[in-house]
Amino acid sequence: MEELTDIQKVRLEKLGQIKELGVNPYPFSYDRTHFAADVIEKYEPDVQQNVKIAGRIMAVRKHGKAAFCHIMDSSGRIQIYVRKDQVGEDKYKIFNLVDIGDIIGVEGEIFKTRTEEITVLVKDLELLSKTLRPLPIVKEKIEEGEKTLYDEFADKEMRYRQRYVDLIVNPEVKDVFLKRTKIYSAMRRFLEDKNYLEVETPILQPLYGGAAARPFITHHNALDIDLYLRIADELYLKRLIVGGFDGVFEFGKDFRNEGISRFHNPEFTMLELYIAYEDYNFMMELVEQMIFAAVQKVTGGSEVVYQGNKIDFTPPWSRRKMGEILKEFTGEEIIGKDKNELLAIAKKLNVPIEAGSDVGKIIDEIFSEIVEPKLIQPTFITDYPLELSPLAKKHRSTAGVVERFEGFIAGKEFCNAFSELNDPIDQRERFEQQVKYGQAGDEEAHVMDEDYIRALEYGMPPTAGLGVGMDRLTMILTDSPSIRDVIFFPHMRPEQGSDEVDG
DSSP, X not given: OOOOOHHHHHHHHHHHHHXXXXXXXXXXXXXXXXXXXXXXXXXXXXOOOEEEEEEEEEEEEEETTEEEEEEEETTEXXXXXXXXXXXXXXXXXXXXXXXXXXXXXEEEEEEEOTTOOEEEEEEEEEEEEOOSSOOOOOEEEEETTEEEEESOOOOHHHHHHTHHHHHHHOHHXXXXXXXXXXXXXXXXXXXXXXXXXEOOOOSEESSOOSSSOOOEEEEETTTTEEEEEOSOSHHHHHHHHHTTOSEEEEEEEEEOOOOOBXXXXXXXXXXXXXXXXXXXXXXXXXXXXXXXXXXXXXXSSSEEEETXXXXXXXXXXXXXXXXXXXXXXXXXXXXXXXXXXXXXXHHHTTOOOOTTOOHHHHHHHHIIIIIGGGOOSOEEEEEEEGGGOTTBOBOSSSTTEEEEEEXXXXXXXXXXXXXXXXXXXXXXXXXXXXXXXXXXXXXXXXXXXXXXXXXXXXXXXXXXXXXXXXXXXXXXXXXXXXXXXXXXXXXXXXXXXXXXXXX
């Protein structure tokens, strides 16, 4: 247990004094009637209005037997005016023992100060939660219309570890997560309006699949079997298409045992969607319409600015074939080359390639290094190499590629979609090839899934499938530079001196 600071000791002493006054510093409830924003919005001059509000004390200015405070609730801040002759001696004793950060409830009348600030004149006061740690209070100064912040809670690592404090002292952080909810809501409504069914599939799976990734492994004691945290929802959702649903989707948590970066967190959220009797051309149109609807919900318009780039989401988006855009940016014919030829091209382009990489991975690395960072405006890249896509149908007219697209915005991939492979014989052959890649050392190769093949043998209609990285999409639509900025509690290394593991 960490040693108490002097400030914490003082707060504990105040807590003891409050209890000695016969006051419960942690009561069960408070019957508030208004939020701060309501009080400010509905203020009417010359009309007596009584309100009960509750919130956290963010600033105090004491003047003898009176004090001005700012309290903050979920809707914003409001000023209150506490006078001893209004609340009485006993309540004022309690007020003198509260600190910045404490949560209080007040009842009183609304008025406007000489500086035109809407304020609540407190007639009654109740302590709702006594804090034992001080807040890192952010001070601001406005000169010539410019706001300057002092003592800012700006340590990124500390903010991620103590998101609860970050949300208190940095209101703009809360705005990011409110927008995140609006994005989900808009996309969910878009899909529900098309009569697609939201479902849930297993997180703990006996086999992992649906993506190229390393899984997390756990153990089920009662069954005495190892299980995997899912890396994708895909194979279970397509089983539901086999079962007769025309369209299913899931906003699900996926888990991949990979590195952490500005764009990667081992636990992340995907939207996966599967629609019977459609193909990847249909899905491209649906994606641009759905994301456009989300942008409109969040911004009221068609554009966002992400890290200085103005991005216009108005459909239709650009569509480029992978082979063509690779040739444009590298000057080389990439698709159709063998492994040695691709390694020579990668070396010429100064693209590092991991030992043991197959043809598909080499192409993917060249694309990721040379092309992807330049795709700023919403763009669909189509027709990927067969080796990269074990779950997609072979292209209907072009050999060596599959009917697949990925969506890119601001230089990053945010979605992936196929005309889904529904031929069980072809699927088995693809899985067998993936098994060979795994035996050769590819830790992200797809495993053989006999039950999924069995499901396909019962017949799956032509199907379009989609996966959207919701965290990356939220980053772009909220101008957040890191994935950790859009996840409430991102994974981090343990704090020094702590035995606890973050997460």
